[in-house]
Amino acid sequence: MNELPQQLVNGLLLGSMYGLVAVGYTMVYGIVQLINFAHGEIFMTGGFGALTVWLILPGGTSLWVALPLMIIGAVLVATTIAVGAERFAYRPLRGGPRLAPLITAIGLSLALQQAVWAWYPEAKSARTFPQIPGGPIELGPVTIQTGDVFLLIAAPICMGFLAFFVMRTRTGRGMQATAQDPDTAKLMGVNTDRIITIAFALGAAFAAVGAVAYGLKYGVVDYKMGFLLGLKAFTAAVLGGIGNIYGAMIGGVVLGIAETLATAYIAHIPGMQQLGGQSWADVWAFVLLIVVLLARPQGLLGERVADRA
């Protein structure tokens, strides 16, 4: 049986999730040149926000009713934390040395992780997440799980919305202007502080949708889920060209497919048996990143600086 189509779909699904989280890294970087290392944890709190909504809804609520509320809960929690972090942890350090907010971001990431660990009920081990009922969908050689359907629908909608927002709305143009030159943008009447807050909030909302997709796909959320995924999403953002929102999505998909194919096929190459397998997938993902950065230091789509947003 040929498993290639299935593996490509596996990679696409994994990559879409990376892409949703990567958007947050890339937008914030594009506007304030800050790598927000707490973004993975904002993703994680989104997952717990959705779980909380599910837990307080009366038992037996249909998932179709609960899911929109869970998404709202996830987005609310994640954006509140992201905007709060921007206001109280990053803004005071703006204009200071570049390293200061970076270190704050790492501290914040630890704080969020440990806060959920310490205070969320029973979060010391993984918590089960509600599942979409029903069996898998068979499309020829490809099987798609019910939990993945959400991701397949949500990722393109989110990206379409973002493209529309950045290109067509007043605030979106303000974001582009701030990304190009914050001082001039300010002189032209753009409220840059507000723009930056919106960039953080949008990134967090996308991460929250990604977290709901994660919960539905894997059936669990836990306090550590943001760390590795955040790192991968950051890699995806760099791979696609950091600062470019389309690049984030493409970088995510390329990374996801590369990981999946490395898991499935590298061990079959003669002489590479020891270097294949799922435990090596991360290594190959980073090899790909290095190769791309050597050949194209700006990343896959990073060349049009004017479009950074």
Place this chain on the structure above:
Amino acid sequence: MRNRSLLILTTAVTAGALTLTACGSRDDKGGAENGDNGNVTVTIGLDAPLTGELSALGLGIKNSADLAVKTANKKAYVKGVTFKLESLDDQAQPSSGQQNATKFVADKSVLGVVGPLNSGVAESMQKVFDDAKLVQVSPANTNPALSQGPNWASGDKKRGYKSYFRTATTDAIQGPFAAQYVFKDAKKTKAFIIDDKKTYGAGLAGTFKGEFEKLGGKVVGTQHINPDTKDFSAVATQVKSSGADVVYYGGEYPAGGPLAKQIKAAGAKVTVVGGDAIFSPEYVKLASPASAEGDFATSVGAPIESLASAKEFLANYKAENYKEAYEAYGGYAYDSTWAIIEAVKKAVEGNGGKLPERAKVVEAMQGVSFEGVTGSVAFDEFGDTTNKQLTVYKVTGGAFKPVKSGTFGG
């Protein structure tokens, strides 16, 4: 000025983060109170993952050890000695385990340590304990190399550390035992073998593979997974297309549960089989009860609910109202703790009623023999338990139920 006050706030957030992190490794001062009736206090250390993904197993170990200490004190089992349990959390990390070992060694009142859960953690602790001649009894380590040296598989068995003992039987027996059951009783002939590359998981998968092939089974694929990720879709697709009828997983339930779930969701018609580290209700929860149905796990010993020797333990455990279940290693943790109590008793008696040196307790441990919760407890020349019983458990109706107990016939 406003900027500066916010800078201070930011610093506070970062400092808060670091403090919270420190909270995670806070020592647990639980356990028995200091003896106040003129007795000397002997501390028994306990190291297990009390937080993190494996905490269900770790807390079961801690509670059971606590019960053993309380029982010994209540009975005044060793005259003039009050026992106290001091538990530290290793979060299943070798580095934390080693730090904890150093702490125990530095505390002169510690005469023995129970733990750890993970073979990989034990590896990092053995030398620290052996250098200090402090006895260590693990209720759960199953990797043979810990007691029989790195070349045990080729028959060159050599004991590395005289202070290391364990009450759980090893994977040299557990893997082959599972292979025999899978091939002979469950009649599965095509296996896909997956491990997590850790000391325990890789060792177990290796011993399973050897016996399965010897019996005539075919290994149709192998994979190594990274247990820190949750995406196993690529592996699941491979299992499906390999045509395997059984998956053997060498690893622990936090990755094993999601792995089994994704393999079955991919449409592979397989039974997932694993060792004692997936023998936990958490496995069924993570794999989802419907898809875990029919999966097997082997575990050390016989199910303690069926043993006459465990009746008292079960009743006392219930009476203490512990919040967490005793899980897979509760009985072994109780026996490990009791072995230390017996060894201390022997050493005290051999020392004219006074507290002995640590080395004497190590010596006494070699000769310990008593009827424990899990059957008779005694140690062979490698520090391994002489009780080599194992049981196969099958998920039926959403929970593991014992289906076959026995000793591995070779």
